[in-house]
Amino acid sequence: MILKLVRTPAVYLIGFMGSGKSTVGRMLADRLGWDYYDLDDDIENLAGKRISEIFETEGEEVFRSIEREALAARVHRVQSGHAMVLALGGGACVTETCMERLSNNGVTIYLDCDIDTLAARVAAFEHRPLARDPERFRALFAARQPFYALAEHRVNGSLESPEEVVDQILRLGVF
Numbered sequence: 030m031i032l033k034l035v036r037t038p039a040v041y042l043i044g045f046m047g048s049g050k051s052t053v054g055r056m057l058a059d060r061l062g063w064d065y066y067d068l069d070d071d072i073e074n075l076a077g078k079r080i081s082e083i084f085e086t087e088g089e090e091v092f093r094s095i096e097r098e099a100l101a102a103r104v105h106r107v108q109s110g111h112a113m114v115l116a117l118g119g120g121a122c123v124t125e126t127c128m129e130r131l132s133n134n135g136v137t138i139y140l141d142c143d144i145d146t147l148a149a150r151v152a153a154f155e156h157r158p159l160a161r162d163p164e165r166f167r168a169l170f171a172a173r174q175p176f177y178a179l180a181e182h183r184v185n186g187s188l189e190s191p192e193e194v195v196d197q198i199l200r201l202g203v204f
Contacts, residue, residue, distance in 0.1 A: 031136075031203050038063070038112035039104075039135025040198075043122050043177060045170050047150035048140040048186040049194060050116035056195045058114040061204065067116045071099035096121055104134050119173065128179040136203055139177045140186030140194065144170050 042050040058065030072095050083092045131137050184197040
């Protein structure tokens with residue numbers, strides 16, 4: 030295990046919506062024997078409503094504010110030695126400051142998927158407010174790529190099996 034994970038035991042899974050962060054995160058946490066958290070769940074608990082409702086009634090700016098608060102609380106837990114795998118929402122890490130904070134408090138892994146795979150995965154989900162417009166979906170994907178590229182590690186999230194993605198992560202040599 031790398032020294033950074035001894036000091037701040039966290040794996041942050043980042044990537045666009047539909048990349049498999051939640052599914053892979055649960056499996057990875059299970060394999061590591063760590064706790065698993067999904068930042069979207071934290072946001073809904075803080076707000077007392079579903080993410081789609083926050084977007085519809087209060088807007089994206091309020092959502093992002095709650096998201097920053099939830100992320101800060103999780104990073105604080107990591108700094109206290111609480112080992113975890115945390116799946117972040119697709120836009121949670123779209124600042125260099127955020128990526129630096131995550132990298133200083135664990136390991137960041139980008140689940141990289143091609144846009145067509147992502148579009149197919151999210152097509153059936155109405156609870157994704159930013160996926161409703163295909164043009165906006167593609168524009169968001171392109172805009173977020175520079176931030177995702179700041180992750181310490183990149184794995185192929187387009188694989189058929191989430192178990193294969195977890196195996197890729199475990200082969201990175203950081204654990």
